[in-house]
Amino acid sequence: MGSKVQIGLAVGRGTGAELASAFEQVIGKLGDIYAVRPVISRSPRIYGSYFSLLPELDAGRIKEATAEDARHYEEFCRGQASRGVTAIFRTAINAQSLYIVRERLHSVKVDALDTDLVSLLLVRDQAQGFYTGFNTHHDGVVTRTFQFSRHTTEKVVSFALERARLHWGDRPIDRVIMAYKFHLLDGALSGWVSELSRRYDIEIELCQPDTANRDLIAGGLSGRVLVIGGNEWADIMHVVLLDWLGLGRQESRFSENVYLHPDLAGLAEFQTVHGSADNLEGKDLVNPTAAIRAAAAIMQRHAACDGAERLVEHGLERLTERGLVTADMGGRQSTTSVVNALCEALESRRGWSGTR
Numbered sequence: 001m002g003s004k005v006q007i008g009l010a011v012g013r014g015t016g017a018e019l020a021s022a023f024e025q026v027i028g029k030l031g032d033i034y035a036v037r038p039v040i041s042r043s044p045r046i047y048g049s050y051f052s053l054l055p056e057l058d059a060g061r062i063k064e065a066t067a068e069d070a071r072h073y074e075e076f077c078r079g080q081a082s083r084g085v086t087a088i089f090r091t092a093i094n095a096q097s098l099y100i101v102r103e104r105l106h107s108v109k110v111d112a113l114d115t116d117l118v119s120l121l122l123v124r125d126q127a128q129g130f131y132t133g134f135n136t137h138h139d140g141v142v143t144r145t146f147q148f149s150r151h152t153t154e155k156v157v158s159f160a161l162e163r164a165r166l167h168w169g170d171r172p173i174d175r176v177i178m179a180y181k182f183h184l185l186d187g188a189l190s191g192w193v194s195e196l197s198r199r200y201d202i203e204i205e206l207c208q209p210d211t212a213n214r215d216l217i218a219g220g221l222s223g224r225v226l227v228i229g230g231n232e233w234a235d236i237m238h239v240v241l242l243d244w245l246g247l248g249r250q251e252s253r254f255s256e257n258v259y260l261h262p263d264l265a266g267l268a269e270f271q272t273v274h275g276s277a278d279n280l281e282g283k284d285l286v287n288p289t290a291a292i293r294a295a296a297a298i299m300q301r302h303a304a305c306d307g308a309e310r311l312v313e314h315g316l317e318r319l320t321e322r323g324l325v326t327a328d329m330g331g332r333q334s335t336t337s338v339v340n341a342l343c344e345a346l347e348s349r350r351g352w353s354g355t356r
Helices: 016-034 059-082 095-105 150-168 188-200 209-219 231-244 289-302 308-321 335-347
Strands: 004-012 037-047 087-090 107-114 118-125 134-138 141-145 175-179 205-207 223-230 254-259 268-272
Touching (some): 004 016, 004 059, 016 335, 150 175, 175 209, 188 205, 205 209, 223 231, 268 289
Parallel strands (some): 004 087, 175 205, 175 223
Antiparallel strands (some): 134 141
């Protein structure tokens, strides 16, 4: 086998183990096809999901467990980046732990939502706002403290514009929309955005979330649109945009998180968009499609396996045509049988139109 690629892997509770297995199997199959040897570096810790922490812990101990998971995962990410790893696949873990890491390492989430009428690049600011910060508990009251900063806002906007250039090349951006609850910030965010608009010589429409939604409903979407969303808006709107644009459901999609902290050199973390699905743990019923697509994306974008994503999409289409899908997609197949069938389809790919 030819070159090798190092890939990080972090596994949470719930259906994490089953999805990690699916990911590794598909990564291995693509490695065989492209003569690339994937070397998986797995975090030694199994991270808690929200529901795995609830039964036995009180609020104080949940807070401690959350902080410990966050500390360990941050160290794992830093360690991977220091060894030259450029991509990690992570299954779902407790959001509170994740956002501690995302705040510290300045994370953004990226998803390209492309149709015949619109190419929408959604960049979700995960590094600041209500989802970040910390809690204090006193006498039956939880107080959450968080912040917005000029420095972080500049990082997010700069990254979003650069990613737009990579996505669309020399073609101009038709609209840049920022959807944040900026009315609560004493005009500070408005001032920062105006300054950035002048610096980059591009009009940035700063909108309240409800205004952004109303404008999108009234005017629709067309052309090349860059949307930078605060977590409080983008988390909810992601699934709405997927449905509105006819791009499927969360269960079958992955997303990419990029760490902007200078110590991590743009480390990319790929994750399934769906949650930990604790109710399906150990039943071999979780939909592996998102993990399969994440495997293909990592191999294409980080291991120079040109066409891997297209190849896997062809395979998934054939499985769908044959009804080889899990129950949530109208089939009767187990997680394992879907992954096995996909790998068999990839193995017999010869003759597929437009593939490697």
